[in-house]
Amino acid sequence: MTLTALLEASAARAPDALALVAADGGGRVTWSGFVAAARRLAMGFARQGIGPGDRVALWCPNRPEHLIAQFALARLGAATIHINTRFVAADVAGLLDRARPSAVVAAFGFPGMNTTEILAEILPDTRAPLRFILGLDAGGIAEIAGVPVLPWAELDASPERHADDSAPDALCLTFTTSGTTAGPKLVAHTQAAIATHARDVAARTGTGEADAAVLAIVPLCGTFGLSLAMAGIAGGARIVTMARFDAAAADTLIREQKITHMVGGDDLLLRLAEAAGGRPHAPFLFTGFASFHPGADRVVDICGALNMAPRGVYGSSECQALFALQDPADPIRCRIGGGTPASGAAGIRARDIETGLVAEAGELEFSGPSLFMGYLGDPAATARARTADGWFRSGDFGRMHPGAGFDYETRLGDALRLGGFLVAPEEIEAFLKQQPGVAEAQVVGARGGSIAVAFVSGDAPDPVVLAAACTEHLARFKQPSRIIPIDAFPVTDGPNGQKIQRGKLREMAEAALAAEMAQA
Secondary structure (H helix, E strand, O other), X not given: OOHHHHHHHHHHHOOOOEEEEEOOOOOEEEHXXXXXXXXXXXXXXXXXXXXXXXXXXXEOOOOHHHHHHHHHHHHOOOEEEEOOOOOOHHHHHHHHHHHOOOEEEEEOOOOOOOHHHHHHHHHHHOOOOOOEEEEEOOOOOOEEOOEEEEEHHHHHOOOOOOOXXXXXXXXXEEEEXXXXXXXXXXXXXXXXXXXXXXXXXXXXXXXXXXXXXXXXXXXXXXXXXXXXXXXXXXXXXXXXXXXXXOHHHHHHHHHHHOOOEEEEEHHHHHHHHHHHOOOOOOOOXXXXXXXXXXXXXXXXXXXHOOOOOEEEEEOOOOOOOOOEEXXXXXXXXXXXXXXXXXXXXXXXXXXXXXOOOEEOEEEEEEXXXXXXXXXXXXXHHHHHOEOOOOOEEEEEEEEEOXXXXXXXXXXXXXXXXXXXXXXXXXXXXXXXXXXXXXXXXXXXXXXXXXXXXXEEEEOXXXXXXXXXHHHHHOOHHHOOOEEEEOOOOOEEEEOOEEEEOHHHHHHHHHHHHHHHHHHO
């Protein structure tokens, strides 16, 4: 299957029904209009030289144009390189250098993105062979750092391109995930992986039910938000996009648009529940939630009382979000991540960490049609992420559940969950080590890995100065909550030399946070 086939099948079933609705009143598009818009934009891209094998970066909040651009590029056999709207200049520059896209689709005027300033800063030095920037709400900007800016309306005015160069095995898109050595990795998926997974999730969550409506409130640049949106498209559900989260506005939107499907992190869902003020919603069909904070199982009780039908799910950029879903009939397991795979063709197994043998509990490994094709431009990392027989090594610890999939328990290693994103500590550490006075830096997670605490050593490093540097140069969700100077790091002797005791650092981080709370 291709993305073109996925979209056009839904449009054929109900061409005049609403497909896309912008929460801010920015547009309402029918299914036939969705297809036509994707075809027009595909022709506009083609006239600018974009075709099979090209890559185009998409830097856009949740709005109908995000999905239209995704399907237009797929029609051309081109790939979408998703850029997180929270990225700052260094993040965007690194991504463009790695992916080397031929063009960028960028939204202007979105709070917090600073599109013009960031592009003006990074484009003179980028190695990406950019031909143009396609600007949404660019306000008459004609060029940035010598790169022409074309208004969306210009490409949208093209005739429809009925030719279809989409292919099941073509590179469709990339998600960005943290890497532990050479920076973030680009997780590459084929069109078949995205489209097939969308149909599988649609079947499991009921997006094909009459009057189904998906609230796209989690960023579409990541797999959590995009997987549900694609399932909505596969089922023919109405997709309501919300560019910027606001709990009160979202509560109103859920009621006005009669939302039936949603995903979110525990914190987001609890904020929505608070905004609801105890007023139940019309019954949802599905709310998938991910646990990033301690006590997240409260989501099931609180949101369940509001008719939101919450249940734990599991996924990653590599196997896609909603890879597995818990059974709504099991009130205990609904509180945790895991479940049975959306695809009947998927495989799950656990491998004991010490013996390396398949066991009841251990590192989770997966196979199936939703898996990634590899890390773009990084065959060594791709090989490390796969077993000898081709299964994906998740880096997560879980427990097999007899006859009913698995339960996720924790992340192996030291990866952090910050602001809903998986972040490798090495990314923050590398930045801190570049700062004056810092000889060594270690970043660990506290409060279940949801808070980053940095320990630094060196020539009297100043936490205030370091915090200001982080604020200026790191994305907000990557900024450490605390920066603590330390004379020497706790170490242990091993067969391969001394190793820093990160477990001890986590204990120290928890103690520091507890002391602050006691003094407050």
